[in-house]
Each structure stands twice: as C-alpha cells, then as structure tokens.
C-alpha cells in the first residue's frame with residue numbers, strides 16, 4: 252500500500268479551498284480497490300462558514316449517499332450543522348428514520364444528497380479530516396482467528412479498537428464514548444472489528460497518509476506471517492459450457508423472479524479458489540464487511556443446486572426475521588455469486604454493470620478469505636449481524652435508488668450485421684432499453700463499437716458454422732444465455748438478371764442471407780428455450796419478399812426463403828415459448844449502401860429529386876434505421892407477446908405490398 256498523494260496535483264487546487272483537498276484525497280482512496288469498492292467507505296471535513304446572518308457556523312461536509320469516492324465531486328458532499336450532529340450523539344437512542352430526518356433537515360443546502368448514515372460518527376471525531384475505508388488487509392486480520400488480539404499487537408495505542416456494532420446511530424454513540432475515554436495525542440485512527448478502519452488528521456494529507464500507513468502496517472503484518480501470497484493451483488475451466496450456463500441462469504432467474512445477466516469468471520486466481528478442497532467451509536461463513544451483503548448476499552452458492560440455495564436462504568430469513576424490530580418482507584432468495592469447480596465464478600444481477608460489481612467485491616473476498624485462512628482461519632460475523640444489514644432499510648434504500656427498471660433489464664440479445672445500418676440501430680435501441688447485447692459482424696470495428704459492460708462485440712463471418720458455435724459459447728460466458736436473436740446480416744448485391752446470373756453469385760448470397768440464418772437459429776434454439784421470459788427471434792426481411800424486383804433474384808429469393816424458414820420455426824418452436832416474427836423494411840437510406848452517388852443516380856433513374864425519391868411511398872415519409880429498430884424492439888416486447896409467425900412491413904406503405 253503506497254501513498255498516491257502528489258504535491259504536483261495540489262497546484263491545481265486553489266489554496267485555502269479545504270473542500271477541494273477533501274475531494275482530492277477522497278478520490279485517492281477511491282482509486283485503490285484494496286481500500287474501498289463500489290460506493291464503500293466515506294470521508295468528511297469540518298469547516299467554518301458564515302450563515303445568512305454573518306454568524307459563523309461549523310459545518311460537517313460528509314460524503315452523500317449515492318456517490319462513489321473514486322469519482323466524487325464537491326457537490327457529492329452534504330453540508331450538515333456540526334453542533335447539531337454532536338448533540339445527537341449524546342442521545343440515549345435514535346431510531347433510523349428519525350436519524351435520517353435529523354441529518355437531512357440540518358443540512359445547509361437543500362439540493363445536497365442525503366448525508367452518509369455515518370455522519371454522526373464523523374461529527375464526533377475531533378479532527379478536521381476523517382477518512383473511512385473497508386481496507387482488505389485490515390478486515391483480513393479482524394476477520395481471522397484471534398483478530399482482535401492481532402490488531403492490538405499491530406497497532407498498540409495508534410488506534411482505538413471498536414467491537415462490532417451495527418453501523419448508524421449505535422456505532423456513532425459507541426465511538427463517541429470510546430474516543431472520550433481513550434483518545435490520546437498518539438491516536439491516529441480507529442479499527443472497527445469485522446467492518447473497517449478510520450483515520451483522521453488536521454490536513455487532508457495527514458489523514459490520508461495515516462490511512463495508508465495503517466493499512467500498510469496491516470499488509471506488512473500479513474507478509475510477516477506468510478499470509479500474503481496465495482499459492483494457486485487452478486483447475487482448468489470447462490471450455491464449452493454454454494448450455495450449462497444458460498440452464499443455471501434460467502434457474503437463478505426463476506428463483507429471483509426476474510431475468511438476470513450472469514457473467515462467468517475463469518481467471519487463474521478464481522479457478523484456484525473454486526477448486527480448493529476446503530471451499531465449502533471457507534466460503535460459507537459470510538462477507539468480509541457487512542455492507543457487501545446487499546451486493547453478494549450473505550453466502551455464495553457452491554455448485555449448481557439453486558433449489559437447495561433457495562431453501563437455505565428461506566431458512567436464514569425465517570430464523571432471523573423474528574428478531575427484527577418491525578416485520579420484514581423477504582428479498583428474492585436467488586444467489587448472486589456461484590462458485591463451481593467446472594464453471595469458475597458466476598455472478599448474477601439485473602444488469603451487466605451490477606453483475607460486474609458483484610464480481611469485483613467477491614474477487615476481493617476470495618483474497619481476504621484465503622489470507623485469513625493463513626492467519627489461523629477466516630471468521631465472519633454471525634448470520635444475525637449480516638441479516639440486520641441486509642434487511643436494514645437504510646441499506647435497501649441504496650439499491651432502490653436505481654428507479655424504474657428498463658424494459659429488457661436482465662435480458663440478452665444477439666444481433667448479426669451489427670456494425671452499421673439497421674443492425675447498429677437495433678444494438679443502440681436494445682442497449683437503450685437495458686438489454687445486454689452481443690454484436691457480430693465481419694467488420695472488425697464491431698469489437699470497439701462500445702466500451703461498456705453490457706456490450707460484447709465479436710468479429711466473425713456468420714457463414715462459418717464454427718464461428719456461429721463460438722459466438723453462442725462467448726455469449727453465454729459473457730452474459731449467461733440468450734433471450735433475443737436478431738437475424739440482420741445480409742448482402743444486397745448489384746443488380747444482375749437471371750439470364751446472366753452465375754451459380755457462384757447465387758450461392759454466395761444464399762450462404763449469407765439464408766444458410767447463416769438457419770445455422771444460427773439452430774444453434775440458438777436450445778438457448779432461446781431457456782430464456783426466462785421466453786425466447787424471441789426477429790428476422791430482418793425485405794419488401795422484396797412480397798414485392799420482388801427485376802435484377803434481384805438471389806436477394807429476393809434468399810430473403811423469401813429466410814422468411815419461410817422463420818414461419819416454419821414459429822410452428823416448431825411455439826411449444827418452447829419462442830416467438831418469431833419478421834419485419835420487412837424498404838427504402839431505408841441511412842445505411843452504408845446508399846451513398847450520395849447511388850441515391851442521386853437512383854432518384855434520377857425515376858425522374859425524381861433525392862428528397863422525392865426518399866419519400867416515394869404511400870405515407871410520403873422518410874424511413875430510417877431507427878424506425879426499423881423501434882419496430883424490432885416492439886416485436887421483442889409485450890406488444891407482440893401473443894404474436895408469432897407474423898410479418899410486418901416498415902416501409903411507409905408500399906402499393907405493391909398493400
């Protein structure tokens with residue numbers, strides 16, 4: 252653990268702007284994943300400000316909820332009147348809703364975020380800057396056999412030791428008492444057993460560097476006890492586990508009551524952990540720090556028996572719920588982390604971003620558990636303490652803030668020919684609707700089309716069976732299965748009359764426009780069957796299916812055959828709950844084929860201006876790729892939930908089709 256403090260960075264911070272220093276060192280803490288992960292930890296600063304009447308007041312700026320230390324801005328800190336917070340700490344008790352009300356009503360800026368639930372704790376620490384993290388090395392030691400004694404030996408009187416108490420008012424009150432009794436000029440922090448660590452100081456640098464020093468000491472201790480390096484002997488992950496993953500995702504989604512994205516992780520460190528012979532006892536104790544429970548649940552699932560996991564979760568709920576002050580409704584009992592000797596680690600959540608957060612947290616947990624094992628044994632908090640956090644309204648509120656879920660949350664779509672035109676418009680629309688998307692294209696640009704956790708771009712030729720099988724495997728590894736398949740890749744060759752048509756040209760077009768569709772449908776079928784809300788296939792057809800044109804025999808015939816294939820599939824797959832519908836676009840000009848020259852030439856051929864040519868349909872309207880994508884989205888959504896085998900034109904009305 253090294254200090255990232257750089258005086259050169261400070262030049263940019265205006266002198267005397269204490270809050271800017273607070274932002275700077277908070278971000279330094281946030282940057283180091285061994286200190287805090289995804290919204291964990293919090294920081295504060297105490298400053299004097301003049302109020303409306305020119306009277307000086309002490310204000311605590313404390314991290315607002317919903318902000319992440321790594322990216323926090325000045326607005327991410329909530330200003331709360333310090334003397335009020337300090338008086339609250341003297342109360343014998345303060346129920347959570349009333350505490351939240353006191354915090355929010357004593358802010359000096361109405362638009363500030365709700366202050367951290369640790370605001371009172373920050374207020375009672377008599378230092379200008381206060382930093383709090385859940386440092387891996389510190390919780391490794393506190394969560395090991397005789398952890399408390401080890402902490403005393405490591406730090407002596409440098410820190411005050413706080414036994415585990417649930418965060419919030421009770422913890423703040425206990426810390427206030429201990430600080431009163433034990434704070435000396437040598438104290439630079441507090442270690443909260445089974446939770447984390449605080450440091451404090453008169454400057455941002457002092458408080459930050461004390462945190463680094465304290466964590467460095469914990470790391471050095473682990474090294475001195477030969478508890479730092481984790482020797483690994485990773486098992487080989489199963490290579491072709493696509494359907495196994497899709498089946499698992501289906502059962503987890505059923506337990507959760509909503510579709511989930513399930514990411515698979517098979518790096519050597521993870522494989523070594525899941526193949527440990529003592530996995531069961533070491534991984535079935537609980538999280539490293541309590542607030543991880545809202546992301547990972549108390550325990551990972553070992554193996555693939557979802558029913559047994561659900562039954563155990565229900566037992567845990569019914570054993571602990573009667574102790575709660577008010578009645579609690581059970582959260583979904585589905586696992587978020589799966590540890591399996593063949594599959595590696597799988598993490599499941601409503602979105603790829605959240606599944607990634609779960610994985611980040613559990614990767615650190617694996618390290619913490621294994622190091623603690625080398626210190627004599629990993630010891631997590633008892634289930635009842637974790638239950639109290641999992642079902643604490645203030646923790647649940649953090650997750651609820653996400654608001655209304657998008658239409659295809661937790662679902663996965665595969666789009667071919669996705670790098671441009673209608674395919675790309677479909678990718679955009681699906682992403683905007685919360686879908687995780689796999690885009691396939693022969694154009695290598697597909698791989699870097701988007702850099703976001705819910706997008707996977709795969710370069711590949713869809714006329715290769717091997718490529719398509721690989722696409723299905725990679726889709727399952729990345730997201731857990733498949734819910735929607737969009738057959739879009741195709742070629743529209745230059746005009747050629749039948750009299751001059753070569754068999755090679757005919758076959759080339761058929762291979763891409765038809766055969767690739769057949770193979771992909773066949774390969775996708777077992778996955779679509781396992782889609783939690785039923786599989787959906789949308790075929791991007793063409794006006795040419797019902798109104799072919801001269802000179803376009805291979806194109807028209809291939810699209811018509813693909814359409815017929817889709818109709819047969821609709822008949823065969825209805826019993827699997829899979830719906831297949833086709834859209835028939837026409838004259839969509841915002842695609843790469845329609846260059847300005849081609850447009851001008853075609854318009855001139857019909858004696859029309861380019862604008863007239865673009866609107867040459869019954870409704871006199873111009874079609875875009877986005878219009879087609881919007882219809883595709885509808886076909887995958889509830890509006891078409893009772894429709895299969897349908898063909899819908901999206902062409903502004905074509906007199907030959909009508």
Ligand SMILES: [Zn+2]
Nearest residue numbers: 292383446447
């Ligand atoms: Zn904490």
